[in-house]
Amino acid sequence: MSPSSNGRKGSLKSLFEDDNHNNNGEVRVVSKHVMNYNMMMQLSQNKAGAGGGAVGSGSGGGAAAAGGNGVDGMKKKKADKDAFERAVIDISCYNESPRQVFNTLRSVAKKLLKDDERYRTLDTTNPKVEERLLGYEGVIDFLLLLGFDSDAMGQRLVCKEKPDQEVIRTAIRVLDSHENRLKAAVHMDSAMLASGVQSSARNLSVVERPVSNSINANNADDNESDDMTLQQIVLLCTHEQQRDNETMETLIMCYKEFSTAEKLIKELKRRFFMVIPNEIREDEKKLEDFKEKTMKPIQLNVVKNLRNWMKLYWEEDFANDEKVAQVLESWIKQMQMDSKQFSWNGLLADAVQNEYKRYKKHGSKPRIQEKDYWSVEIPKRFNFHSLSPDELADQITLMDFRIFSRIKPRECMGQAWKKKENRVNSPHILQMIQQFNNLTTFVQIQILREKSLKDRGRAVKRIIKMGEHFRLARNFNSLCAVFSALNSAAVHRLKLAWEKVPEKQKQQFEQFKIIFSRDFNHRNLRQLFRNAAAPSIPHIGIFLQDLVFIDDGHENTKEVENLGGRKMVNFSKSQRMADRIKNIQMYQQHPYTDVQESDVVQRILLEEFSKLKEITEDQIWDMSTEVKRADERDKARIF
Template sequence: MSLSESIKSPQQKVTNVLKTADQQLYLRVHISDAGSTVIPVSESMTLTEILLAVCLKRGLPASTLKLSVVYKTGTEESEVDQSRTFGDFKNVDYIKIINKSTSKYLTESILNLSGCNIGSMESVNVLAKGKSKEDIRSGMFPKTRSAFTTSSGQGSQDERGTSSPSLLKKIGIAAVEIFGQVEVKEPSQDGSDVSETKLYQQRMSNGSASISSGGLDSDRRLSLAQTQSQLSQPQNQSFYLASRKSSFVNITPQQSAISFNATLDKLERDSNTPKPDFLTKEGATLKQLAVRVNRSRANTDGIQEVHKRGSIDSNFILADDKPDKQYVNLIVTLPNFRSVTIRAPTDLPMDAILNFVCSKHGVDFETHTFHRNDGKEIVVEMDRTLGYVAQELKIEEVFIVPEDKIYRSTYLSEDGNDVMMLQTIQGRLQVMAGTPQKLIARLTDEEGKNDHDFIETFLLTFRYFMPADECFRHVVSRYNCVPPNNPTEDDLAFYNKMKLPIQQCVASILEVWAAGHWHDFALSSELKANLIQMAQEFMYNDDISIRSHTPRLLDIIEKQTHKYEEMYSYYKMVERKGKVLESMLLELSPEILSHQICIHNFKLFRNIHPIEFLHQIWGSDREMTPYLNFFIDRFDKESYWVATEIVMQKDLKKRVNVLKTFILTTKACQEANNFFSLFSFMSGLGLSPVSRLKKTWEALPDKAKQVYEELEKIIDPSRNMKNYRDLLAKAVPPIVPFLPIYLKDLTFMNDGNSKMVEGMINFEKLRMMGNRVKDIVSLVAVEYKGAAMPHIQNYIAKPPVEKNMAKLKEMSLECEKP
């Protein structure tokens, strides 16, 4: 073994153990009551090393925590010597992290790095032996496996999933938190191993950790010590990063300190590893936009003044006036208290009306506006149309007064071109339209970060005008923003002021995007790889709040990947062709059968990603709507299931019982708010091979006939399915809806509103569609109670289904000849 291999810092020790442990054991660690993680371990690892590995991965303050061992018998041992090795414990089920002082289980809030307070840290930060940036930041995210699954000798790397270095290297952490004291072997001057070890004691001085050793010159000293006030900032991380050229380190607060930022800069300068290609491209130009109100002064053609006798001034009568054009009259009182009556088209804005009256009667348009006098608000928004003012607000008279105009709409312009339109709604500005680039700018700036409605709507709907990979590139370009060419002093001042807040917003938006809309990354391995690279890129930033996004974003990627793998596996299990189970319909009561159907269909409905509803309306490829397609296919399966079960029975008495069971099951589904199965079952009962069985329907008990008639009224399509809509409005979750109603509404919104407004994306249209999708998603907030019965679930998933109508008719004719 070489000298460099024998002299290892604790960080290197943990990293190497994790590497070799990849072929041994996997241990589940419960981090909080909200979740857990799985890490590779070896029997030689101590509990301290296991805790350290998890804390570095999750960014937790390890000095205040310890591990508790839970055995397979259910017993728990919380007072454990943390220096014991993992091999000392037998029959371990899992371990969990608890507070060192209170021995209480962690809560979910501690997982948020931005909330970690490291001012009370009592640990020493020992710098790891110098590594290149390539060593520290290379590798792919490890794939999570079940606890205590032996992976050695079980297939190739591709069969087991991508093998990769641990997150200790991925997130670039080269500093290790040490408990109490640590033995560190040091090299002798001649390069040979030194048998003796030096004991480094932790010392706290003025709230800063320090490690001392003698005989060092000034240029070989590094310090990460900060003042107590700096360390106690809520956005500080619980770990630091530094590199050194020698294992001899002297860290004291009195010496010339190198801050974390300066150390990171040094690490970047010393490394020749280039950033990923897509991150080095030219960034978006950061330039302040001009603000203007909507003062279009629309053409006044068509406005006419009505004289006292009711005649119209001929000077303002248009030769091409269309008789079908809508006009209304409005009384306008001038500043001299003289009143005139104006007749004008309903689609003209109020500032055009004011401009006409002012020019005709010698009033200065620039200094006057309209006020109303109907006992309500006096303000008249000048970009409202006359039709809205007269017909919606019921205003019959307005007054011209010398005050500033109020406009509902505000425009942002760049180089003389409008790039965004906003309107004041309920006291706050909302985006109504914008160019794609400026919508992304709004998403990643200070004004947009608190506009949660805009963020949710944008991330849900942007695929309408831009694919996900292009949107990602634009977001990244905002992170790499640059000042404009030949910038003025104002341009540079604006750039220097806004660059860091924009980068912080970009980091936050990527977290929100990945956590709430993983669908984009699940469908594109390239986009997922770019997201991982971007998470690593945050560690290069000077701002500690941005660096803290690295472990959080990587953790989101891991959780979402695992979640989608589970969902995909479930659908593959349900989809794969297997033996169709024999009918057990008559063995089940309608109540039990309907409840199990509710549980089954609710799970399918819950797994549909909100984006899929919009992709369905916009005509995207089927691969963009995998779970929605499966849910829609389920509707046909249930319909044909009903018909198949009925015509399978050649005995009249059994066939009547099957028909009655389906009718009562349908009623039970309706009462349980499973409207999806209500419509699918009624559709199956209405298929011609079933409806033609007159003897079967006549033999049906009167109660079942009455129930069927009631169900027919609910699904009546007249008046835009009013009966069903009324029933849905009164329903209380859990609910499995009949989706065509929602899809029809989305189609009307999509077709009835233009894509562009004044050359910009009609964002109000997307907001309306997004709100309708949110209505659908809100239905999954409450699940059905009760346990799923596996044997019934298997039957529901693989019922006897004959989709060939010719075959069904043949079977029907065998039951009852014409």
């Protein structure tokens, strides 16, 4: 009888269970000082011992450096900015006081602009450095990107050469951008706490009532709590001096967590039809100034965001919602009526109406004819098992990217992939998880199906080579699946087969272990991905773990005593969620254009993977048990 199957297969769940517990289930508490010391020592060890690039360094990351990034210099420069963005996003998502960390990092970066070597060394034993920087998620990675690296003793971070000034300025701009967003979120909260929506709206020179009485009924408040907070957010992110589109993009992406499409479009419409203040109606100069400098910028901003919303989410939010369509149609009609008084309204009405008609007829997304791989004929003499590890890894990477690139932002919201309607609301995340599990099982079967001990050793060697190609191609999802399969009990216990594996491949497998170490919240894997140039595929398990962390750790709404206990939107949660999703979206835009797709191999892989869905962990374990006995018999015959 085989032991319990729990933990045998390197599943997506088991690989990322929290390991900050001892065997008795008690949480291990590690002091910040000890954690920082271990972190610095790990950096210095990686620097000295992982020359093969298992863990990325501040100069660009092992995988990217070893494998080539496949992009030109312009994309490299952009990737540097993206790497800073990813580090700053981690600081924002995982720390309670990110603005304090931003201020300290900004100070460090600005001092690097000076010709003074004193500012290029950070003593990690200094209490101020420890308190203000170390121990915060994302900080070490940010410093590595600036050019700092650990000394041999792991006690100092040293920037041996003065970094390029453009790199430093890029880092400062990224910090400034994210701090401004945090300030906006704080401003929202403080405005709501201080005086509620109505008074804060007046402070912004905004009146919620429409221009003409004909649409008062359409814009009447529903007297619900999220109406009020939704209104507050719309007011602030469409202010006439607002130049940051990210806040509205976040709102459009995340609003369903706390509101509805009908309420959002009503608030945008309310914002568009603002009232001219009574005190300037009789002053022609002030009136014209208000129209040009306040009303027009706000209305242009609102319509721009409306059109962007329609373009991105027509099928989800507009196509089948009659109430939303009614509000939109009345909005267009009112803009046309007001065009005599406000000339630009006619142009805006025409633009919105044209897109509305086009989307109603054709939808907002171009219809792409998907390739039918199942209809591809397989040549009789085609030998799938003769493919080299690199060729097989390339074709699996194309499969992975095809699924990864289709993940929609809202599939990631509210842990949709774990809920009842997950096949409808989060189909591509489920496919990505299934792809991971399929590849894990596929690798196990490839090893266990071999008939002899010698062939099994060769199979392990081939799989490690395939994993190394995934690493060089920056396909961290499939690399993790390979590692998970090789590290599973069913394969790892085949000691005799592992003895047949050449030393080079054994060393590569040890590098995989370093990459997927769980220490410090999978720091090595995170750092490797941050430093990876596009194209790249993240490990879906880490991504989903981060989303769950944000979702479970922050409520969608929170009660405010100053407003009678009414619930206000926790918009900072939406910003954190959107930051994490946008981080992944950057990689969805860059396919593996240098890899030639084989329709025949794609068809065979689909067929092979479809067979694996029914294989259980118990069956894998039973196969492993038989193989282990056969290997022992083979060894006995040899001697």
